[in-house]
Amino acid sequence: MHDYNYYLRLVDGAINNIQYPKNPSKLYEPIAYTMxxxxxxxxxxxTLMTCEAMGGNLDDAINVALGIELFHNFTLLHDDVMDRADIRRGQPTVHTRWNENVAILSGDTMLNMAAQAISKVDDDILPAMVKLFNDTAIKVYExxxxxMDxxxxxxVTVEEYINMIRLKTSVLLGCACKAGALVARTDEENAESIYNMAVNLGLAFQLQDDYLDVWGDPVTFGKEIGGDIVNNKKTFLLINAIDRSAGNDAIELNRWLADTSSPKQEKIQAVTALYEKLGLKDLARNAIVNYSHNALDLLHETKMSYDAYKVFDGIINRLVDRDR
Amino acid sequence: MHDYNYYLRLVDGAINNIQYPKNPSKLYEPIAYTMxxxxxxxxxxxTLMTCEAMGGNLDDAINVALGIELFHNFTLLHDDVMDRADIRRGQPTVHTRWNENVAILSGDTMLNMAAQAISKVDDDILPAMVKLFNDTAIKVYExxxxxMDxxxxxxVTVEEYINMIRLKTSVLLGCACKAGALVARTDEENAESIYNMAVNLGLAFQLQDDYLDVWGDPVTFGKEIGGDIVNNKKTFLLINAIDRSAGNDAIELNRWLADTSSPKQEKIQAVTALYEKLGLKDLARNAIVNYSHNALDLLHETKMSYDAYKVFDGIINRLVDRDR
Structure with missing residues (x-):
């Protein structure tokens, strides 16, 4: 097994090696820009880590890994159009730099490029790979x-929220791992274990994102704190707050949700204080720890060497105990 | 072999049998509406005709046929967003009836539903089917x-225009036929013949669409005549007119292209007269006949029974000599 940066270099190498057709340039330049x-x-x-941990050959997995990254970036591209987001990773989004039509059509193209890359596998695993990819994609759209709904x-109930982030974020992490497991030709049970490990990891990761928006360190988190509060974003925290507040707390929460004139910092401080009063800091922390533990338990169930186990264990801790 | 309506009933039956998930309703209702x-x-x-003509089983081709129709309808859905088209087949388009985000995301979902349907084939033909589907999709986007460019x-040259309609319209007809040929497990050469037959048929069909917009009978054509002229649409006719006009003809053409105030009918009559003066009616007619003949020649090269040949021959004549 290798460390994260080793696999990252392989992935970045493959991305740099993508040969984009020159024309039509408005179709392919935005794809290169995005990637x-x-x-x-x-x-x-x-994908690469799982493949190697389960005894597969990295050369056989690199195109699949690339396909999953193409798919992920396609979803960001179309999501940015739908969310009217102007900036992504510090740069103008495709629909801002070009226009919406270019973003729609380049995105469609990336989706089929992703499917092409995913299908560069031996014939014996192609049926399972194609099924995994299409099923996952549809879950992500759901x-x-x-x-948006x-x-x-x-x-919105907490259960509905968890289901939403499972579909929107976690199943693609599950797909990434399972795809690596398929290339390694591990058995079905082992592939399911690593899939479920990654789904739980994804849930912990997303809940932590909600948590850090409120209680993160702005320097290490890398973005402003309180953005979700200012935008009334329906996070794990706000949904629980709506669910658990009563009496004066509920009145105060609704007042802040309707507020559009107070200074941002005042709203952030007041809502954060209310979250803490309602016990949501501990609630969120516990949920994150629970999903991480589920991920670790499932990791334990998968058949891999201790060496490989340690690398995954490190990734789980790196992703979930991150403060940025 | 059967007649067109027999295959049409099978296709409509399959479309009626699609089981759409109930939720999220904003994702699946627009898909059912579109289909x-x-x-x-x-x-x-x-797809069905080709499969049967080449000795395949229709039951094995129906999901593939469905997938191709899902893909085609997905492209119409996204194209309507890009073209800001409000009406399709006499009804509001998805982005008009719901909104643009719904149209983007339902479209994405249809694309992967198409890929799922296409891949419901025996494992031995899956690699060729997946490759055909992804390669074709990307050509359609190009x-x-x-x-749009x-x-x-x-x-724009005539050559560029022909290449554009080949990509945008014809290759999907080629894909539809080749997919049926793959299910029938015909040989590669035969699959290529029917593919190229359909590409030529598509070119004839699209050029005829340009032709009928100018010289069609409004009653049988089913839509107003001259829409392309009013909108300065870069059709086979306008591109040839720009290419072939000189002196006063060129001045007049440019005046009409810049005109925004004259009554529609006046512009349509003047530009039609200019097209006729430049010999474009014959030029277009000849091009249509040439591509149809290519299609018939290629049909002749494919290995199928005389019975099957007659059905395809009928389709070519039905599609290309249509006056609506």
Whole structure:
């Protein structure tokens, strides 16, 4: 086994080697732009790691890893159009730099490029790989649709929220790992264990994102604190707050949700104080720890060497105990 | 072999049998709405026809046919967003009836549903089917991008135009036929013949669309005549007119292209007269006949029974000598 940066270098090498057709340039330049914006490359690294941990050959997994990263970046591209987001990783989004039509069509192209890359595997594992990819993609869209639906609802339950982030974020991490397991030709049970490990890891990761937006250190978190509060974003915290507040707490929460005139910092401080009063800091921390432990338990169930286990264990701690 | 309507009924039956998940409803209702809007179902019918003509089993081809129709309808859905088209088949488009985000995400979902349907084939033909599908999809997007690029250019060559319609329209007809040939497990050469037959058929069909917009009978054509002229649409005719006009003809053409105040009918009559003066009616007619003849020649090269040949021959004549 190798360390995270070793796999990351392989992934970045493969991304740099993609040969984009020259024309039509408005179709392919935005794809190259998107793929070259960087990022942690967590998903393709997980594919390579899983493949190697389960005795597979990295050369056989690199195109699959690339396909998963292409798919992930396609979803970000279309999501940015839907969310009217202007900036991604410090640079203008594709629909801002070019236009919306370019973003839609380049995205569609990336999706089929992803499917092409995913299918560069031996014939014996192609059926399972194609099924995994298409099933996962549709779940991710369902998650994005629920996320948009929730913006307009005030009665979202915690269970619905967890299901949404499972679909929108976690199943792709599961897919990344399972794809590596398929290339390694591990048995079905082992592939399911690593899939479920990654789904739990994804849930812990997303809940931590919600947590850090409120209680993170702005310097290490790398972005402003309180953005979710200012935007009334339906996070794990806000949904629990709506669910658990009563009497004066509920009145105060609703007042802040309706507020559009107070200074940002005042709203952030007041809502954070209310979250703490309602016990949500501990609640969130416990949920994150629980999902991380589930991930570790499932990791324990998978058949891999101790050497490989330690690398995954390190990744789980790196992703979940991160403060940025 | 059977007639067109027999295959059409099979396709419509399969479309009616699609089980859409209930939730999220904003993701799946627009897909059901799109698929139930009707249409000629030319592509899936071609898949079934080809499969049967080449000795395959229709039951083995129906999901593939369905996948191709899902893909085609997905492209219409996203194209309508890009073209800001409000009406499709007499009904509001998805982005008009719901909104743009719904259209983008439902479209993405249809694309992976198409890929799922396409891959419901025996393992031995899956690699070729997946490759055909992804390669074709990307060509279709390239065609759409060129089409949008051409709106802003005045130096589009006839060759570029033919390449654009080949990508945007014809290769999907080729894919539809080749997919049926793959299910029938015909040899590679035969699959290529039917593919190229359909590509030529598609070119004839698209050029005829340009032709009928100018010289069609409004009653049988089913839509207003002259829409392309009013909108300065870069059709085979306008591109040839720009290419072939000189002196006063060129001045007049440019005046009409810049005109925004004259009554529509006046512009349509003047530009039609200019097209006729430049010999474009014959030029277009000859091009249509040439591509149809190519299609018939290629049909002749494919190995199928005389019975099957006659059905395809009928389709070519039905599609290309249509006056609506």
């Amino acid at each position: 070259n914006q960087g990022g942690k490359r967590v998903r393709p690294v997980l 998650g994005q649709q629920y996320d 929730f913006e307009k609802r005030n009665d | 139930n809007q009707g249409g000629k179902r030319v592509r899936p019918v071609l 065609g759409q991008q060129y089409d 051409f709106e802003k250019r005045n130096d």
